[in-house]
Amino acid sequence: MHSFRLLAAAAAFALLGAGTVQAQFLERNLRVSNGVSKEHPMGNGLAKMGECTLAKSGGKLKITPYWDGSLGNDLTATQSVRTGQIEMVLTSTAPLVGILPELGVFDLPFLFNNEKEADQLLDGKVGDWFAAKLPAVGVVNLAWWENGFRHTTNSKRPITRVEDFEGVKMRVMQNNIFIDTFKTLGSNAVPMAFSEVYSALETKTVDGQENPYTNIENMKFYEVQKYLTLTKHAYSPTLVLLSRKAWDTMSTQEQATLKECAAVGREEQRKVNRAKGEQSVANLRSKGMQVNEISPPEMSRIRAKTAVIQEHHGKTIGAEAISLVFGELKRIRGN
Template sequence: LITRTSITAAITAAALLAAVPANAQFQNRTIRVSNGVSKEHPMGNGLAAMGACTLEKTGGKMKIQPYWDGALGNDLTATQSVRTGSLEMVLTSTAPLTSIIPAFGVFDLPFLFNDEKEADQLLDGKVGAWFSDKLPAVGAVNLSWWENGFRHTTNSRRPITKAEDFSGVKMRVMQNNIFIDTFKELGSNAVPLAFSEIYSALETRTVDGQENPFNNIENMKFYEVQKYLTLTKHAYSPTLVLFSKKVWDGLSPEEQNVLKECAAVGQKEQRKVNREKAEVSLTNLKSQGMQINEIAPEEMARMRDKLRVINDRHAASIGRETLDLVFGELKRIRGN
């Protein structure tokens, strides 16, 4: 008896086979991916889309297997595993990697991007490619630019509505000199910690505050231990989709192409969901009892002025060429 389901299954299988080029070289592979966040994060949507794509294009042979909550390490330690080839892939912010590639520091300069459109244009264009080209030398291949997104500030001490309110607030920052310097310049006490250590540091009051995109604040339940959320939008964190160069070199060209194409499919989904969910997260944070504070435009202007010194202080470590390239491209994108 031929059922409707079995016909559908047969057609699907035939379609899968037809989608695979006749000469393609595909092996059974499981690509493990390290994530600092938990699986409800939009990174999950991105990886699900990427994984459906790799299965389809390899006739079911290449699987994407995410690991959540820093189970395979934090951004920096998982990246080191990717570099040595003991792990296939990591989704990481650029900021913790400035110790490996100082040029990435440019993305940490306060208020570099105004909106997502600018970030997309810069990262998906020749400047993004220029940064990606630096990675093979340190053992990694960047498949695509996804995003963590615009960062905002939370704390348990007081509402922050101007630069002076940061005074004496102990802030967790990423392990990154530019973030440390930025929050020191604002008068806070900046403490670098890995992402996985934030919740307990906030809970035990080892630190008073931290800064992350809305999605991460909700995803990590920081609202349980933080009262005030200030819309500082002080930086945009790009996410690298890093693949181990050592593993990469052992893949067939067809497998490499599938990974690149499917990382681009994942990018579209990840950015879309990340942006939709950010709004929802902000609403959820409010209903969880967080007090949302805005910074008035004139106070924001003062904060930007105060932080201009960060660009000069870190110009040498970022490098002239990088700064000229990024600011030149932003000027072009902004049409001025």
């Protein structure tokens, strides 16, 4: 009889515990704005993140993605997240430098040599330093995902040396460092929202653009662009931003679950993005794009020409951010 009472008490306690966990989750549907289509690796990341939140919240914490900029471009959607009109947005850092100028350090040309460096930097103390600044502007970063290394396409000619940038009308993100980088290389840099790029290329309003492989394939730029040059001139981190207004209404359990599941999504998103990137180059070739690399000596000339960009924008970015990022990169590289 005594053991039966003990078992009954243990079962009741277990049920009470389960109820407490459930009570820490409210029914929530977090809408996520995204500028790309569902087939993009962001879709893989969000699918994993959403499975994770549903599993950990007993089905209460739901994530609903919206694709192709249907809730606004990166900048307007981020503003909607800041005001609490939308709960979440996936965005590159570049459109946010007007809100947090320090993020401009990630737009400096040729900052990272490879993805491993980027992962170590963003998943460590530097990523945490930037994340700590975001709640003050109305958003919380749950994890660092990636758009990846950016490359150049155009409809005029292959770019094999620095002089080939001359006179190419190049769409860039709405970001002063990108504008300055391509102007410095001799291009006519035209800032424009991502959602407008395809039609601008089609109508020859611009000759070219720059984006990671998966975006180039995903947006079918190969239909309106002939030449792809593997410039790897910048690496675009992606922020998984939640409205601070939503964050502040959440229990510690909900907050912890979102961060944990954003990290689960990050592993999937990066893995798929990198695998798809290699596949995308092959696909773009098969769609008729001419793909070329730039020789190391010419690449050195391009890097040398863009070295002034840090000097031009260092004051706006701020000495602390620059010193932190470059100091950590030096440590990662072991020199």
